[in-house]
Amino acid sequence: MEAFTVHTGRAVPLRRSNVDTDQIIPAVWLKQVSRTGFEKGLFSAWREDPGFVLNDPAYAGASILVAGPDFGTGSSREHAVWALQQYGFRAVIAPRFADIFRNNSTKMGLLPVVLPAATVEALQAAAEADPTLEITVDLAERQVRWAGETAGFEIDDYTRWRLMEGLDDIGLTLRNADAIATYENGRQPWLPTTV
C-alpha cells in the first residue's frame, strides 16, 4: 500500500450526493482480471457528457476529489478505489462515505476525509472559483488546509498509523498466527465445511 502523510494538490468539485460505485466504475469494467487500467473506466458513463466536471481542462491533473454526501454507496467493488487512484486521486473529501468504500480506500492508501457538509461546500465553491487553488490534506496533523483556512478531520489512530506507514494488513495479522490457531481449536464442532 502507498503510504500517505501529507499531500498537496488541486481539487475537483463533484457536486453530487449518493455517488455509487456503479457510477465510479460501471460493471463492464469489472471483467478484467488485472489490477491496472481502471482509470479509463472512472465515471465512464458520466464522462461521455462534455459538461461533466472531469472533462473540464481546468481540472486536469487535480488529485483531490471533493464530493457530496454518501460517496461510494452500493457495490463492494474495490475497483472503484483502484480507478480513482489510477486516475490520479490521492484523497476524497465528502461529508459521509459508505462503509465498504471507506474500508477499501484505507486498505489501498486512498485517503477518505470526512468534513462537515458546510465545509465541503465551501471547498467546492473555492475550487470552482479558482481551479488552480492548492489544497493540503495532512494526515499527520489530521487537517485540510486551503487559502488560509483550516479544517480538522477525525480518523482513528490505528488506521492513521497504518496509512502513514503504508502497512499491509495481512503481514500485521500473520504476526498473530498463534492466536488464530488457538481460536481455531476452540471452534464449535458442528460448524460446516465446504468439502
Added chain:
Amino acid sequence: MGRTLAEKVWEQHVVRRAEGEPDLLYIDLHLIHEVTSPQAFDGLRMAGRPIRRPELTIATEDHNVPTVLGPISDPVSRTQVETLRKNCAEFGVRLHPMGDAGQGVVHIIGPQFGLTQPGMTIVCGDSHTSTHGAFGGIAFGIGTSEVEHVLATQTLPAYRPKTMAIEVSGELPAGVTAKDLILAIIAKIGTGGGQGYIVEYRGEAIRKLSMEGRMTVCNMSIEAGARAGMIAPDETTFEYLKGRPHAPVGEDWDAAVEYWRSLSSDEDAVFDTVVEIDASALTPFVTWGTNPGQGAPLGSVVPAPEDTDDPAATTRALEYMGLTAGTPLREVAVDTVFVGSCTNGRIEDLRAAAEVLRGRQVVTRTLIVPGSMLVKLQAEQEGLHEVFKAAGAEWREAGCSMCLGMNPDTLSPGERSASTSNRNFEGRQGKGGRTHLVSPQVAAATAVTGKLTAPADLA
C-alpha cells in the same frame, strides 16, 4: 446489561482484542465469485501465501454467466470465469461452475446447501452478503484486499459497528411482501441511514416472514448503508435448515439448536438506535429514482423535487428516469420485466410470480431467471416453467443476469424495467437503462399490463 444478537455473535468470533486496534475477527465461511477474486489470488501468489482454510471457502460462477445455454461469448467474461477455475484448482477451493447442479448466485447457494447457519460470521467480496444475516449470523461484504486477507488468514480486522433495531410491528397486509417492507424501510431511513450499524430486524411482521422473505429483507440492508442486517434464529430458521446437506445432524444438531436459541437479543439489551415501522400500514412499494431510497407506494405519484429531502438529486433522478413530477406511478409504462437476483430469485419468489402469470399473457419482454440451478430444478418439478412459458415469458438458466448486466441480459439506453433486483442506480442494468425496483408480484402484474401494476389491480 444484556447483549444484542449482533454483540453475542461478534464476541464469539474475536480472535484477538487490543486497546486502540480493531478486533481480529474469525470468519466461518468465505464465499467467492469470479468478479472480485482474481486480484486477491494474484496477491497470494505474489506473496507465496496459501489459503489458510480452503475448506471454509466456496466458489461459484454467477455474475458473468449467460442465462441461455451455451458457452460465454464475450472473451473478457470468459477469461474471468476461466481465471476463477484455475485459481480454485490451484488453491484447492470447491467450485460450482456453470452447468454444475450446485451453481447459482453466491447468496442463494450458501443458504440452500445449509452452509449459512445461525451465529456464523460470513463474508464475500460482494455487498449483498448481508443476505445471510437472515439466519442470525453476521454477514457482510468486503473488497478485494479483504478477500485476500481472509484467504490468507481466515480473519479480518474490524471495528464493531453500532447496533440498530428496526422494529416492525403489526402484520403485512395481503399482497404486501418482504420486498415492499424493505423498500419502505430504505425510503424511511435513507441510503445512508444504516451507515456504521448492524441492523437487527425485529417484531411481529419479521417473525412471520419465511426464510425467503427474511433473506429479501436482509439482502437490501446494504441499500440503507448498513454494514449487515440480521434476524434472530427461531423455529422458522431451524425448520429451513434441518436436513440440508451441510446442516449439523444427530447430537450436533441438538447442541447447535440449543446454542442458536441463546443468540436472541436479551430482553434488557440496549440498541444504539431504534427505528419503528408499522407493517399493517404498508402497500406495494416501488422506486421512481436512481437510488433505492427514492421509492414510494405504488398508489402514489412521482414526487416533485421540492417535496423531497434532496431536491437537486431528485431533479437529476427524474431527468435520468424520464419521469415528470405528479405522474401516477401506475401510469409508468415499462418495456422489460426481470424476475430474479439474490433479492428475489428464490423458489418462493418464482411461485409468487407464477401465480400472477397463470392463465395470463405478458405484453413486455419478461425474463424469469432462477437464482440457482437447484431453484430452477425445483421450479420445473413444480411446473412453474410451463406457466411462465405459456404466459410468454422467457425461462432462463441461473445467474445474476439483468441485476447488473455483466452478461448479455441488459437494458438498452432509455429502456425501462420493472425489476425484482436491488439497485436502480444509473446504468445498473445496462447503459442508459431505467430501473424500477419492485416485488415479484408487482413485476409479474406489470408484465401483464405493461405499466407498473399490483396483482390486485388485475381483473
